[in-house]
Amino acid sequence: MKERNFLIKHSVKIEPNKVSLDGIDVLLSERYNTFLSDIYHEKRLAYPKFFKMDILCKVGFLATEILLEAENIERFVPRRDRSIIFCNKSSSVSTDLKFTHDILDLDNFYPKPSLFVYTLPNIVTGEIAIRNKYFGETNLFVMNDRDDNVISELVEHALMDEEINSVVGGWIDAESENDYEADLCIFEIKQ
Amino acid sequence: MELIEELKLKMIEALNLEDLKPEDIDNDAPLFGDEGIGLDSIDVLELIVLMERNYGIKISDSKTGKHIFSSVRTMADFVAENRTK
Numbered sequence: 001m002k003e004r005n006f007l008i009k010h011s012v013k014i015e016p017n018k019v020s021l022d023g024i025d026v027l028l029s030e031r032y033n034t035f036l037s038d039i040y041h042e043k044r045l046a047y048p049k050f051f052k053m054d055i056l057c058k059v060g061f062l063a064t065e066i067l068l069e070a071e072n073i074e075r076f077v078p079r080r081d082r083s084i085i086f087c088n089k090s091s092s093v094s095t096d097l098k099f100t101h102d103i104l105d106l107d108n109f110y111p112k113p114s115l116f117v118y119t120l121p122n123i124v125t126g127e128i129a130i131r132n133k134y135f136g137e138t139n140l141f142v143m144n145d146r147d148d149n150v151i152s153e154l155v156e157h158a159l160m161d162e163e164i165n166s167v168v169g170g171w172i173d174a175e176s177e178n179d180y181e182a183d184l185c186i187f188e189i190k191q
Numbered sequence: 192m193e194l195i196e197e198l199k200l201k202m203i204e205a206l207n208l209e210d211l212k213p214e215d216i217d218n219d220a221p222l223f224g225d226e227g228i229g230l231d232s233i234d235v236l237e238l239i240v241l242m243e244r245n246y247g248i249k250i251s252d253s254k255t256g257k258h259i260f261s262s263v264r265t266m267a268d269f270v271a272e273n274r275t276k
Contacts, residue, residue, distance in 0.1 A: 051209040113236035
């Protein structure tokens with residue numbers, strides 16, 4: 001394994017009222033409660049599974065859809081040279097709390113499998129890898145606070161694998177339904 | 192409300208099938224696989240919970256479950272015959 005230089009090909013940022021691509025605002029809204037669904041419809045995406053996802057997966061799914069559309073290369077073809085490396089601080093806490101609330105009533109104890117499945121934060125990387133047929137390493141690291149130096153080091157480490165030529169990676173966090181952020185990039189090896 | 196329509200509404204709610212209306216679900220169309228409405232393995236678990244919670248029906252045998260969840264009509268037939276609430 002050796003160090004390889006990389007560049008940022010595209011970047012996307014999603015906040016509760018704004019989407020920006022490569023630093024330029026592309027979508028603004030005051031409709032906080034429906035913003036993610038609004039993005040889905042605005043982008044004319046046809047992926048019904050979106051509505052079953054938890055908040056972290058919805059944010060990750062939409063951010064990568066926008067990012068990969070900007071890349072403008074053929075999608076959904078299997079590739080082993082792309083990895084997914086995400087970092088966050090809230091893990092899957094939003095869904096964990098919902099699930100905990102869901103199972104509190106012992107007289108009406110029907111845990112929802114579709115909720116339980118999202119009580120792991122790295123499900124978001126799996127959703128994106130499955131959607132895009134990526135077979136490289138996928139990881140989600142939980143840290144105390146955002147640290148871009150650590151994120152950069154993790155991306156560098158992933159790119160030391162000579163089979164990997166690019167990484168979809170960065171920061172993605174969802175503390176609650178209305179408090180989330182994705183700040184993701186496509187990192188690519190310099191040719 | 193007819194049982195089959197009631198089931199469709201409960202399925203849409205339980206499975207978050209936001210883009211579907213009851214009339215979009217064919218009574219006899221397979222629920223799983225490419226020909227159906229594309230439900231997955233987690234959806235099966237959700238349907239099992241739906242049956243128990245709403246109709247008091249416990250399904251533990253996978254062979255029976257496979258038949259019951261063939262279509263909305265097979266689900267409705269099974270509920271009509273076996274419901275306890």
